[in-house]
Amino acid sequence: MIAPTAANPTAPVVWIVDDDGSVRWVLEKALQGEGISTRSFDNAEALLKAFDTAAPDVLMTDIRMPGMDGIEMMRRLESDGHVVPVIVMTAHADLDSAVSAYQGGAFEYLPKPFDIDEAVALVNRAARAIEAVVPPVAAEAPAIAAMIGQAPAMQEVFRTIGRLSRSSMNVLITGESGTGKELVARALHEHSPRGRQAFVALNTTAIASELLESELFGHERGAFTGAERQRIGRFEQADHGTLFLDEIGDMSPALQTRLLRVLAESEFYRVGGQAAIRVDVRVIAATNQDLVAAVAAGRFREDLFHRLNVIRICTPPLRHRREDVPQLLRHYLKEAAKELGSEPKTLTDDATERLRSCDWPGNVRQLVNACRRLSVTAPGAEIRVADIPDDLGGQALPNAGKPAWVSDLVRWAEQQLEVAGRTPGGASTALLQAALPEFERALIRVALARAKGRKQAAAKMLGWGRNTLTRKIRELGIDD
Numbered sequence: 396m397i398a399p400t401a402a403n404p405t406a407p408v409v410w411i412v413d414d415d416g417s418v419r420w421v422l423e424k425a426l427q428g429e430g431i432s433t434r435s436f437d438n439a440e441a442l443l444k445a446f447d448t449a450a451p452d453v454l455m456t457d458i459r460m461p462g463m464d465g466i467e468m469m470r471r472l473e474s475d476g477h478v479v480p481v482i483v484m485t486a487h488a489d490l491d492s493a494v495s496a497y498q499g500g501a502f503e504y505l506p507k508p509f510d511i512d513e514a515v516a517l518v519n520r521a522a523r524a525i526e527a528v529v530p531p532v533a534a535e536a537p538a539i540a541a542m543i544g545q546a547p548a549m550q551e552v553f554r555t556i557g558r559l560s561r562s563s564m565n566v567l568i569t570g571e572s573g574t575g576k577e578l579v580a581r582a583l584h585e586h587s588p589r590g591r592q593a594f595v596a597l598n599t600t601a602i603a604s605e606l607l608e609s610e611l612f613g614h615e616r617g618a619f620t621g622a623e624r625q626r627i628g629r630f631e632q633a634d635h636g637t638l639f640l641d642e643i644g645d646m647s648p649a650l651q652t653r654l655l656r657v658l659a660e661s662e663f664y665r666v667g668g669q670a671a672i673r674v675d676v677r678v679i680a681a682t683n684q685d686l687v688a689a690v691a692a693g694r695f696r697e698d699l700f701h702r703l704n705v706i707r708i709c710t711p712p713l714r715h716r717r718e719d720v721p722q723l724l725r726h727y728l729k730e731a732a733k734e735l736g737s738e739p740k741t742l743t744d745d746a747t748e749r750l751r752s753c754d755w756p757g758n759v760r761q762l763v764n765a766c767r768r769l770s771v772t773a774p775g776a777e778i779r780v781a782d783i784p785d786d787l788g789g790q791a792l793p794n795a796g797k798p799a800w801v802s803d804l805v806r807w808a809e810q811q812l813e814v815a816g817r818t819p820g821g822a823s824t825a826l827l828q829a830a831l832p833e834f835e836r837a838l839i840r841v842a843l844a845r846a847k848g849r850k851q852a853a854a855k856m857l858g859w860g861r862n863t864l865t866r867k868i869r870e871l872g873i874d875d
Contacts, residue, residue, distance in 0.1 A: 409432070410435070411456075452480075544722075556582050566580075571683050592637070595633040609622075640678065734767070
């Protein structure tokens with residue numbers, strides 16, 4: 396252990412708890428190289444015991460460890476009155492662990508593998524912010540639909556949701572269609588102080604423009620032809636909860652003005668109404684458009700944009716997070732199997748790689764539908780390259796448009812290679828050596844049958860000379 400040096404007299408003391416010795420060693424060397432004192436533990440129980448006699452300036456902890464995990468350790472520290480900035484590290488980076496870490500009072504969430512310079516900089520930031528650390532309010536993490544992703548762009552989405560888990564700020568979610576913007580909105584709501592209140596979603600493009608005002612704000616009886624009874628709009632339905640407005644970029648200028656007033660004053664009038672109605676609603680908006688460009692072109696109000704754009708989350712397209720495709724495929728094949736009441740199908744390595752390399756213009760939504768489609772159309776329990784439609788992901792397969800026997804040949808070749816891969820010692824099969832003789836036998840027999848045994852005519856059909864055909868008949872053991 397290296398104490399703070401004269402050159403760095405204010406260096407923090409950092410404690411590290413991780414059951415992985417290599418992680419502890421790397422962090423110790425990096426931090427000590429900066430003159431930072433360290434102390435390491437391989438389990439949470441030992442670290443808690445050490446708090447009886449000392450305390451660090453910064454704590455770095457893994458989440459998943461034998462015995463007590465990192466989240467439970469943080470709860471114990473809180474209940475014992477210890478206030479220390481905690482940097483949570485984990486190799487199992489998902490939404491639930493990110494939210495649990497932040498709700499447990501974590502200063503920051505660091506997915507493994509991490510850049511060591513980033514980790515050191517984070518320690519220094521945490522040490523400087525120690526006086527700003529406030530003990531968290533205990534909150535039960537609700538269950539939500541799974542959000543899957545190990546890619547850096549998805550980790551940033553998880554971290555932002557975690558940071559906002561004690562906030563009710565308005566959020567703008569941007570991203571291409573099918574990237575899961577509503578799923579992010581639901582996660583923001585359910586991991587927030589409003590999580591037990593209503594979550595009301597509205598796709599503004601799914602409602603005719605002349606009806607959208609009534610849909611949002613409601614109307615009084617007789618407000619217009621056909622208004623036979625009073626209607627409660629989405630804002631009232633979402634009071635004390637969250638209203639999710641999808642495709643906000645397509646909203647008309649008049650409705651943009653009304654929405655701006657609600658956000659600014661927290662009140663509105665029903666269509667045909669005389670009394671102002673006050674609401675407490677968190678608005679999460681989403682769009683696949685470039686709102687900055689829309690503002691510049693005069694299609695979207697700048698003041699409304701700034702009201703919505705308090706926090707922005709960008710959902711990445713699937714082609715920018717290809718490393719997540721195999722995990723997404725496994726998950727949604729299981730979901731498709733549940734819908735069908737069958738056993739989930741699996742993908743060969745080649746099929747997984749083929750799907751991973753697709754462009755996926757429809758993003759995760761397209762992948763979900765592809766899993767349903769493959770679960771129905773693939774003939775066996777295992778999905779092979781030959782089972783993937785040539786239009787999937789906009790990438791044609793090598794045998795696209797070829798006769799059916801080409802697909803059969805591809806399937807046979809894959810089966811041979813897989814059987815060979817399971818053979819003890821990893822013996823491989825020479826595909827051409829096995830296939831070419833059978834291929835030639837079949838063509839020769841068909842040609843001889845069509846030529847009624849006349850070799851000259853059969854050779855011409857095959858594109859050979861008579862002598863070549865005679866030699867092949869002899870080598871392949873074909874009866875004349």
